[in-house]
Amino acid sequence: MDGLKKYSQQYKEELLGSVIPFWMENSIDKEYGGYFTCLNRYGKVYDTDKFIWLQGRQVWFFAMAYNMIEKKPEWLDMALGGAEFLKKYGTDAEGNWYFSLTREGKPLIQPYNIFSDCFAAMAFGELYKATKDEEHKIIAQNSFINILKRKGNPKGIYNKSYPGTRPLKGFSLPMILCNLSLIMEEILGKFTVDQLVQLLITEVTETFYSEEYGLILENVPLNGNVSDSFEERLVNPGHANESMWFLMDLAVRRNNKALLDKAIAILLRSTEFGWDKEYGGIFYFRDIKGHPTEQLAWDQKLWWVHIESMIAMLKAYKLTGNEACKKWFETLHDYTWSHFKDPEYPEWFGYLNRYGKPILDLKGGKWKGCFHLPRGLFEIWKMTE
Amino acid sequence: MDGLKKYSQQYKEELLGSVIPFWMENSIDKEYGGYFTCLNRYGKVYDTDKFIWLQGRQVWFFAMAYNMIEKKPEWLDMALGGAEFLKKYGTDAEGNWYFSLTREGKPLIQPYNIFSDCFAAMAFGELYKATKDEEHKIIAQNSFINILKRKGNPKGIYNKSYPGTRPLKGFSLPMILCNLSLIMEEILGKFTVDQLVQLLITEVTETFYSEEYGLILENVPLNGNVSDSFEERLVNPGHANESMWFLMDLAVRRNNKALLDKAIAILLRSTEFGWDKEYGGIFYFRDIKGHPTEQLAWDQKLWWVHIESMIAMLKAYKLTGNEACKKWFETLHDYTWSHFKDPEYPEWFGYLNRYGKPILDLKGGKWKGCFHLPRGLFEIWKMTE
Numbered sequence: 001m002d003g004l005k006k007y008s009q010q011y012k013e014e015l016l017g018s019v020i021p022f023w024m025e026n027s028i029d030k031e032y033g034g035y036f037t038c039l040n041r042y043g044k045v046y047d048t049d050k051f052i053w054l055q056g057r058q059v060w061f062f063a064m065a066y067n068m069i070e071k072k073p074e075w076l077d078m079a080l081g082g083a084e085f086l087k088k089y090g091t092d093a094e095g096n097w098y099f100s101l102t103r104e105g106k107p108l109i110q111p112y113n114i115f116s117d118c119f120a121a122m123a124f125g126e127l128y129k130a131t132k133d134e135e136h137k138i139i140a141q142n143s144f145i146n147i148l149k150r151k152g153n154p155k156g157i158y159n160k161s162y163p164g165t166r167p168l169k170g171f172s173l174p175m176i177l178c179n180l181s182l183i184m185e186e187i188l189g190k191f192t193v194d195q196l197v198q199l200l201i202t203e204v205t206e207t208f209y210s211e212e213y214g215l216i217l218e219n220v221p222l223n224g225n226v227s228d229s230f231e232e233r234l235v236n237p238g239h240a241n242e243s244m245w246f247l248m249d250l251a252v253r254r255n256n257k258a259l260l261d262k263a264i265a266i267l268l269r270s271t272e273f274g275w276d277k278e279y280g281g282i283f284y285f286r287d288i289k290g291h292p293t294e295q296l297a298w299d300q301k302l303w304w305v306h307i308e309s310m311i312a313m314l315k316a317y318k319l320t321g322n323e324a325c326k327k328w329f330e331t332l333h334d335y336t337w338s339h340f341k342d343p344e345y346p347e348w349f350g351y352l353n354r355y356g357k358p359i360l361d362l363k364g365g366k367w368k369g370c371f372h373l374p375r376g377l378f379e380i381w382k383m384t385e
Numbered sequence: 386m387d388g389l390k391k392y393s394q395q396y397k398e399e400l401l402g403s404v405i406p407f408w409m410e411n412s413i414d415k416e417y418g419g420y421f422t423c424l425n426r427y428g429k430v431y432d433t434d435k436f437i438w439l440q441g442r443q444v445w446f447f448a449m450a451y452n453m454i455e456k457k458p459e460w461l462d463m464a465l466g467g468a469e470f471l472k473k474y475g476t477d478a479e480g481n482w483y484f485s486l487t488r489e490g491k492p493l494i495q496p497y498n499i500f501s502d503c504f505a506a507m508a509f510g511e512l513y514k515a516t517k518d519e520e521h522k523i524i525a526q527n528s529f530i531n532i533l534k535r536k537g538n539p540k541g542i543y544n545k546s547y548p549g550t551r552p553l554k555g556f557s558l559p560m561i562l563c564n565l566s567l568i569m570e571e572i573l574g575k576f577t578v579d580q581l582v583q584l585l586i587t588e589v590t591e592t593f594y595s596e597e598y599g600l601i602l603e604n605v606p607l608n609g610n611v612s613d614s615f616e617e618r619l620v621n622p623g624h625a626n627e628s629m630w631f632l633m634d635l636a637v638r639r640n641n642k643a644l645l646d647k648a649i650a651i652l653l654r655s656t657e658f659g660w661d662k663e664y665g666g667i668f669y670f671r672d673i674k675g676h677p678t679e680q681l682a683w684d685q686k687l688w689w690v691h692i693e694s695m696i697a698m699l700k701a702y703k704l705t706g707n708e709a710c711k712k713w714f715e716t717l718h719d720y721t722w723s724h725f726k727d728p729e730y731p732e733w734f735g736y737l738n739r740y741g742k743p744i745l746d747l748k749g750g751k752w753k754g755c756f757h758l759p760r761g762l763f764e765i766w767k768m769t770e
Binding site: 040046047048049098099102106107108109110112157158160161162165166227228229230291292293294296297298299300351353354359360361362365366 | 425431432433434483484487491492493494495497542543545546547550551612613614615676677678679681682683684685736738739744745746747750751
């Protein structure tokens with residue numbers, strides 16, 4: 001890892017000395033259980049609602065830290081605190097995970113969002129590795145089975161598309177399953193994971209891959225009838241980049257050099273397409289044909305986009321020695337540390353405008369929790385060590 | 386109108402010489418009927434989907450222009466072209482208006498959005514005044530009855546809130562009904578409109594008005610149990626300002642000076658709260674307590690916000706001679722013309738970043754059509770004449 005070892009200490013210290021302490025100190029709800037995730041610049045709670053995505057992701061992160069970094073009892077306790085809250089209040093009678101709950105655990109928003117189920121499965125799947133508690137295994141297993149069952153129509157009764165006119169499927173679900181299936185391997189078994197992974201690789205590299213543009217599309221027609229619509233023109237470069245490091249993990253697992261090369265080619269193409277040549281940083285959204293997007297926030301720079309892209313570039317370089325990836329890692333590292341890290345208080349800003357200035361004075365919210373930043377710091381620390 | 390008469394010609398010319406011709410030339414779908422609204426900077430179509438909000442609003446505008454400006458046959462034809470398309474394809478079997486259709490008229494998105502019904506009623510209500518066609522009257526009437534029927538739970542089966550935990554109602558519907566009920570008076574009759582208006586005035590000035598802040602809230606609890614949530618802290622100054630000119634119309638109708646004064650007080654407070662003291666313009670959203678909003682586009686400057694605020698300030702000045710309102714009208718006029726008007730091509734930009742620079746290179750899209758700008762140009766032209 002020529003010249004990259006110098007980064008190792010920086011990422012490790014930021015994780016262990018700043019980011020983990022921020023969430024340990026500010027996010028625990030001692031009264032009702034679970035986590036506060038709406039934390040302002042100084043770590044103070046500004047909203048107490050509990051979002052299942054972020055509850056699950058934080059359980060996953062602390063269980064993973066316990067499993068992979070150090071067996072610290074307070075990390076396991078942190079994960080168990082969130083898991084207890086999720087177990088008690090998180091699902092409806094059929095085991096579907098709500099989208100959000102009040103601070104006390106009353107359901108607020110119905111289970112319309114299958115990613116709540118994904119992050120819950122991820123949480124209990126990782127936690128089971130630490131606890132070997134059968135109950136954790138069963139929750140993870142049932143949630144995963146439920147995801148596969150709902151995969152064909154993830155929004156169920158909340159789907160607002162008129163049946164048949166323009167049925168689309170989204171990239172997010174196969175993308176997340178690439179990562180989730182590996183986390184759940186101990187529970188699902190190698191055979192199931194192998195079969196699933198084969199399907200997912202085809203989906204990502206064929207179904208959602210546009211040969212013409214060399215890019216990953218966010219939405220594709222279910223029936224093959226492509227139309228020239230906002231949804232089908234949408235590119236989310238951060239999503240594509242994140243999925244490329246999941247795909248590299250699968251390529252390593254299958255010892256598949258062609259898959260690895262394809263993932264790296266897409267990663268490079270997607271980063272070049274997403275990069276803001278005027279002001280730096282990667283755009284949140286772009287229209288593949290260059291038309292206006294329907295997303296008003298399209299030109300903003302989001303923390304997770306940059307962190308996931310760094311992981312992907314570093315992984316690509318580590319696996320193949322590709323110099324373009326090394327260079328991109330360093331460009332992204334410079335942009336990310338100089339724009340997202342709050343120079344005065346712990347944790348990072350999440351949302352910058354096109355010019356790199358924070359537009360929201362928060363460290364956590366409805367969508368930003370204890371996940372992308374600490375996971376990224378961990379991955380990069382370990383890869384550069 | 387001391388010193389405001391000079392504006393009259395400017396608004397009239399922009400409307401008749403530039404904006405109306407832009408939509409006449411670029412938006413008619415000669416093959417399938419209805420309107421294209423996704424038009425790029427030069428007026429070229431970049432997406433052909435048809436959104437019921439914008440189809441209805443464009444029918445309304447051209448019918449209104451025919452009724453109020455001049456009996457030009459091509460304006461009536463334009464309105465009729467959209468109305469025919471809406472009649473043929475716009476509703477499901479129960480008469481609920483879809484949210485969007487394909488270019489050919491196939492339903493794309495289900496009738497989850499009650500504002501589709503509002504703009505359809507507005508369209509056929511105004512068109513009826515021009516045509517005296519019973520069919521137009523019946524469509525307007527049925528759509529209006531349907532809105533009142535769905536008012537308690539506007540999203541129906543697509544409502545994702547868990548019943549009972551935190552039932553909220555939104556400001557948009559009573560706000561739009563203030564305007565719509567006057568447009569429909571010929572159809573609904575004076576007695577019905579009087580009764581409805583009384584209810585709406587109470588809703589706007591009491592239910593959604595925060596005494597503590599002097600501001601209009603976007604969402605309030607249905608059961609009186611206020612909670613400290615993202616939704617209940619949300620302020621949309623443009624919405625508040627637009628509704629204040631609807632309220633002034635109602636105050637004039639009822640000859641109610643106290644109501645007029647209240648509307649003007651709220652308008653001034655809301656504009657001061659929404660005004661960006663650093664870069665000018667009115668923010669899209671703000672949190673009433675100053676916390677981060679969940680809307681990433683909160684600091685953007687939108688065309689309709691500024692146009693509706695200009696109408697409101699001018700109306701307030703015209704009705705009362707309030708000098709603060711005159712000053713605000715001139716401040717808004719200067720900001721709006723120097724930032725939203727495209728200096729090179731017809732029609733205006735819709736979406737600016739905080740610093741006043743266009744972030745989307747479009748004249749029309751999924752939410753911006755032939756409505757706020759021409760309506761605002763017309764209202765201000767007439768008020769300054």
